[in-house]
Amino acid sequence: MAEAEDKDSKTEEPTEKKIRDTMEKGKLPHSREAALLTSFVAILVFTVFYAREATVNLSVFLASFLERPESWSIDTETDVIQLYSMVMAEIGRAVVALLVLLVIAGIGASVFQNVPQLIGERIRPQWSRISLTQGWKRLFGLQGFVEFLKSLAKLGVVIAVLIFTLSQDHRRLLNGMITGPAEFGLVIRSIAIQILVAIVFVMAVIAAADFVWSRFHWRRDLRMSKQEVKDELKQSEGDPIVKSRLRSLARDRARRRMMTAVPTATLVIANPTHFSIALRYVRDQDSAPVVLAKGQDLVALRIREIAREHNIPIFEDVALARSMYKQVSVDSVIPSQFYQAVAELVRIVYSKKAERRRTS
Structure with missing residues (x-):
């Protein structure tokens, strides 16, 4: 039956x-x-x-x-x-x-x-x-x-x-x-x-x-x-639950990689409560500022905490932080439309460093 x-x-x-x-x-x-x-x-x-x-x-x-x-x-x-x-x-x-x-x-x-083919399955007991x-x-x-x-x-x-x-x-x-x-x-x-x-x-x-x-x-x-x-x-496309889990693991790995790169940042641009973007710019090494990390909400807070622990300057600019978050990618240089605004911030950072060196 x-x-x-x-x-x-x-x-x-x-x-x-x-x-x-x-x-x-x-x-x-x-x-x-x-x-x-x-x-x-x-x-x-x-x-x-x-x-x-x-x-x-x-x-x-x-x-x-x-x-x-x-x-x-x-x-x-x-x-x-x-x-x-x-x-x-x-x-x-x-x-x-x-x-x-x-x-x-x-x-x-x-x-x-x-079509003739050799198949071990046919001779297996x-x-x-x-x-x-x-x-x-x-x-x-x-x-x-x-x-x-x-x-x-x-x-x-x-x-x-x-x-x-x-x-x-x-x-x-x-x-x-x-x-x-x-x-x-x-x-x-x-x-x-x-x-x-x-x-x-x-x-x-x-x-x-x-x-x-x-x-x-x-x-x-x-x-x-x-x-x-x-x-x-x-099976052919992948179990949605497994795929979701894999994506979550990939995001966790990327997030940890970002956090380990934040201490080498030159500055952090932040919206006070929602967005944070960590940038690195080293003269004679980077052709333009490079995005080391970016995050929203809890990730943004963690980026700012690490920046404070390593005395990295944090600039609060709501419009710039929001706009950059949507358009930049991690491990990539910033788009050209942000050059002028970021260059001004970098200039401030290097000026402060030069001043500290003179006073010391």
Whole structure:
């Protein structure tokens, strides 16, 4: 019941990230019928282009072997091994091309459906592969039912094709039995080609339908609930709570860095209660006054406290402090429109320093 409700809640199409993660785990849509179709095509290609010569050669060899058994010595173990090797070599020469074509067909079917990639997840031992519960679900679930129907359809097609072909060509088959081995092999080859062509045609239809179904079923299984989409969006963009915490930490670090720079300031411009801007200007070092720190309310008060502790001049100018706070950035020189006003304050600072030096 809970599983049905869980499936009902998965109404959203899978996101690109969900699809990408699934593919990286090796869970790709795969049609078994496509591989079976390419195998039948390979057998048909072999039968049409290679089986004629192979069938004649193998028929002649087996005929001579069966008609004149006395010519083959099997008195010793060595004789038996040589005879066995000769028979296997003849059969191997007849079917080696078929084996190569089947391998190529299998690889081609996999490449056509999905790009080849090495995925360790597919070879990692998993309990679900040997679980009786999961196996039962695979056998008697929707996918298992579809596979059962496809198997029935394939079996019915093969039986129908065999019955139709043999009913049409049974006389050719009977006549071939009274001919020589080579001629009878060619008759079987001709009938086999007819059967294979019919099977390939029907299998192409089944494979096309299964190819579409496998991708539809794969994508449907990847569907997500609204909550899963929201959670993934949070993960991709960052959890708002975590992002807020990170921003707070960044502000704290910047504030501490500013406070450690205030003791090196040349002067502080302040609105008596709301704003404070600490500036540094060193002749022959700074091209223009540099903003070391700025703050509002409690931060502004702390800047003024540090300035007093280090005997840094504080100038109270409401309009200038408010305007500068909005337009200056920490660790940057002040904008040019403030040069004249700040230069006057710097002049006062240096004048006071010069006067103290003279009096001392």
